[in-house]
Amino acid sequence: MGQEISSHKFSEQAYSQFRMRLMENLDGLKSMLNRPGFGCGPSSIGAELELYLVDKHGRPLSLNREVIDRSGHKQLALELNRFNLEYNLKPVAAAGTPFSQMENEMVSAIELVNHHLSAEQGQALPIGILPTLKRSDFGLKALTDESRFYALTQALQKLRGKMFCIKIEGDPPISLRSRDVSLEGANSSMQVHFRVSPERFACTFNALQLVTPVVVALAANSPFMLGHKLWHETRIPLFRQAIDGRSHEECDRGIPSRVDFGNGWVREGAYELFAEMVHLHEPILPVIGDENTLDIINKGDVASLQELCLHAGTVWPWNRPVYDQKQGGHLRIELRALPAGPTPCDMAANAAFSLGVAKGLQEQMDEIIPAMPFSVLVKNFYLAAEKGLQAELMWPVLSQAGGLKKLSVAEIVQELLPVAYAGLNALEIEPQERDYYLAVIKDRVDTGITGAYWQLREYQRLYKKLNHNQALTQMVQRYMTLSATNEPVVRW
Structure with a gap:
């Protein structure tokens, strides 16, 4: 969705041609994945950090385009709502000190935005959902003036009807109706990208799926929405309901949502996930x-x-496959479930734990999957949020009789910390870096x-x-004051 488009109106012929091109693309992807050595190379880590722009009272500042114009910084990008910005971190090798490099760059990114908000006494704030938002902060006036965002609203309205309905249990519960997708813009995340080789994609992706509910519980940073106390990670139900393009009939028939945890464990590799999307x-x-995709590939x-x-x-599973033409073509896994904040240090620690556990568990996934029904994993995810x-x-126990056991998140984390330790060692993370973030x-x-x-x-x-x-x-x-210190939230 980072690509700008020139129009938000499309003919039926355009949709038909696009579907044909998607099938050609799938054939092309399969051909490239079958090439010996395709996508091989050193692992790397990247991230996209979404930030709120707020004034000194903690209220949203609708100045994202102004900040980009003032700074001219190429790593800043517009987000859906005018009070959000995205900063694209530079990819770093997944060895040595990648997490401290990410932390330092996030600190610099926040300082950069703060500098260009000084006239308004504003600052960039990493937080999942800004608690001081009001209903009047949303609507078409809140959308960043880009064709892709208007096109997204119109396309989703076409799929599901004119109104978007959001209902989330809480204290008190919240019930909202909207004609546009601006409510989705309340969500602010830190999306981690992990480059993997095609042959290791399935086991790594499955390991990240397994640990995602645990990390969501650990990283939760979105308990308020429009003054309501809702879920610890309210971004999860809010994003799903604000973007879900299904009609009522499609919901009743079990058609998957565009925002989903997935349809099952990955069996072979990335191709099947792209095929599902199509x-x-x-x-x-x-x-x-x-x-001309096929002509290029045939050459x-x-x-x-x-x-x-x-x-x-335009499909938003909480963990998503990414194909990139750069560096001879490669695959990444995008972790989309983590909120922004509270600090760059906290976000780097979330990434270190996630990737360490995934690396440490990937060789065991063939044993774990039979003991962990995917439907149970999905329930874990929403319960953790x-x-x-x-x-x-519910957590798989492989020793003795095995089976599933109900454990607290704290108990699961204690079990996984040695796994993360071993996984970060396997990634050749420097010991001081490993120990600090774990x-x-x-x-926590x-x-x-x-x-x-x-x-x-x-x-x-x-x-x-x-x-x-x-x-x-x-x-x-x-x-705002404590986040700016970059001290982990446990020390606040």
């Missing part, structure tokens, strides 16, 4: 490139697969303090002497 989800942005060259990549950008560290998840995770579990827990606790403390809106505002202002 076969299960209608195109919504049929922009056709000028590349032994590497195609860009423009249509497939664009279509994949709702309850955070207080969730109890200690951040361990401290030992104290029970996540970003979501801190927000809820701080709000409750302030609410004893202030009204609801005042308590939310002062909590966000306190968050």
Whole structure:
């Protein structure tokens, strides 16, 4: 969805041609994946950091285009709503000190945006959902003026009807109706990209799927939406409901959502995930490139697969395959479930734990999968998002009789920390780096303090002497001050 398009109106002929090109792209992808050595190369890590722009009162500042114009920085990109920005981190080798490099670049990115908001006394804030948002902050006026965002709204309306309905349980529950996708723009995330070889894709992807519910509970940082106390990671239900393009009939028939945890364990590799995207989800942005995919591939060259990549950008599984033409063509896994914040240090620790566990578990996935029904994993994911560290998840036990056992997130993390340790060693992460970031995770579990827990606790403390809106505002202002120190949230 980062690609700009020139129009948001498309003919039926455009959709038909686009579907044909998608099938050609799939054939091309299969051919390239079958080439000996395709996609091989050193592992690397990248990330996309989404940030809120806020004023000194913790209210949103609709200045994303102005910040980009002022800075001229090529790694900054527009986001759906005018009060959000994205910073694309430079990929780094998945060895040595990648996580501290990511942390340092995130600190620099926030400082860059802050510099260009100084006239407004504003700052960039990494947080899953800004608690001080109001219903009046949304609507068409909130959308960044780009054709792709209007096209997305119109395409999803065409699929599901004019109104988007959102209902999330909480204290109190929330029920919203909207004619556009601007409510989705309340979500702010830190999306991690991990380059993997095609032959290791399936086991690595499955390992990341297994650990994602645990990491979501650990990283939770979105307990408020429009003043309502909802899930610890409210981004999860909000994003799904704000973007889900299914009609009521399709929901009743079990047609997968465009925002989903997946349809099962990956059996062979990335191709099947791209094929699912093509076969299960209608195109919504049929922009056709000028590349002759099959001709390029038949000559032994590497195609860009423009249509497939664009279509994949309009399907949002929580872990997503990515194809990239660069460096001779390669595959990545994009981790989409992690929220932004509370600090660059916390976000780097989330990435280190996730990738360490995935690397440490990938050789065991053939044993784990038979003991872990995918339907149970999906329930783990939503329960972790709702309850955070207080969730109890079903976890596979491979010793003795095996089976599934209900464990607290803390118990699972204690079991996985040695796995992450071994996985980071296998990635050749420097010992000091490994120990530092895993200690951040361990401290979080030992104290029970996540970003979501801190927000809820701080709000409750302030609410004893202030009204609801005042308590939310002062909590966000306190968050802004502490986040800027880059001290892990457990030390706040």
